[in-house]
Amino acid sequence: MKLAGVAVVGTIMFAVGLVWSPSGNTAAQKLVLTGASTIAPLAGEIARRFESRHPGTRIDVQTGGSSRGINDVRNGTADIGMVSRDLKPEEKGLHAYAIALDGVGIIVHASNPVVMLHRRQLIDIYTGKIANWKEVGGVNSPITVVNKAEGRSTLELFLSYLNLKNSQIKPHVVIGDNAQGIKTVVGNRNAIGYVSIGAAAYEAEHGTPIKLLPLDGVAATVANVRSGTFPLSRPLNLVTRVFPEGLARKFIEFARSPEAHDLVEAQYFVPISIR
């Protein structure tokens, strides 16, 4: 009886698949983008403007992280992958086009008196050697270390900057996306975390009580990311498997063109061709 049930379900799924699959990719004028949650909101804005300039096209933007972007482009699920870091050596076969730059900023609660941290201090805080804010010039209270979950590109960038492995970090809170990180720091005066500068600067400007700390004496600002002086920064790439043609090529060119720069800046990222 149970086996019969499996067979029945299998048959139904197969039938549904037969009916559905053709309608999924008939439209030639459709692009699917998947990948980094940092790029997705920007890509969504660019896609909306692109669609209005090119009637009859449809751009579908989905998140899931840089790794998913790479993976989906490789197996053809997506036309363009969104990858918020440099390509790794084993990914060099893919074509990457930077559309903007982003910095990863260290954030603390706005009431925290600490004004800056050095790389060495940051390493000690994240590995648990420094456990109290008074050791780095703050108040006498224990530090709450906020780390990102495994697989996030922010985490990879942060680890490679500090030259640490994730197993060496002693976190008190592990978070998923930028928004959760910012909310965690807002709710805890003694927390330290790291999120995309774009997201943090936007929140700080809209009255959220967080503070971006300078790193090695360089202020965590959009201007310093643009000039390349801010040490924790990364490119936001659109990635394709083969040399882009047709609609994909049009979209990538549009995203890199001055027509999209105001959208890039609205998300607190730095347009690439201004450098």
Place this chain on the structure above:
Amino acid sequence: MIWSKRNILFPSASVDTLILWLLRIASGIAAGMVLLILFFLLAESLPLLREVSAVRFVTDSSWQPSEGAYNLAPMLSGTLYAAGGALFLATPLGIASALFVAYYAPPPAAGVYRRLIELLAGIPSVVYGFWALTTLVPLINELHPPGASLLAGILVLTLMILPTVALTAHAALLAVPDEYLRGAAALGMSRWSIIRGVVLPAARMGVTAGVILAAGRAIGETMAVLMVTGNVVQHASTVYDPIRTLAANIALEMPYALGDHRAALFVSGLVLMLLVVALWSAAARIGRN
């Protein structure tokens, strides 16, 4: 069982057969779904299970899938602590509130109270999580940093399963035959003695079923727990320690996981499924006794 055979009540045998087959297919699909899920979890975690012996999921030094360490034991303990703590708080509270509604509250108040509990059951879990992240966690942080902790998880889960326990217990109390109550009252028993000596024993099965239903929800709840428990992979030694549950582990890492890491998350899912199966079979045993 006169109607189980073809007879005058069913003039056409073909209708009977048709319905029989429709029911067979429907129940087959329901049973098949569970098997399919189990099969799918096994198939997805098999690539890793082939390379890594099952013992390593409890003996590895830590959970660092990118560095090849896959210890799930801290997350198993985290799941059990959080769900157990929530049941510990929600069961007495839920039963007490059901007793209140059924036997103590004046009817208008009972109606309003019951509506409120039903409303509580309908609030999406993300809302609980968001409230806890912005209100409860900072409060606990004042008490004992970092705030995001097992305690926060237990409190949120308690809120979420309390309506389940309360509503099913209330339904079970209503199902106790009126004659029992009248009989007990005629013997001159006090209200509390009736509840303790007659109502609760009679409603025991229904109440237990509600608690088990609540336990299932507590073990599987993901978003609210993910937002407040801190998600650090460790065995908690106090309620102020952050923990990570199996469900939160999957939600937190799945969007970004590839290869062995992804397979390891499917193993998490498999363990979670086995945990629920174990719970149900334990419940079935209690039910038989």
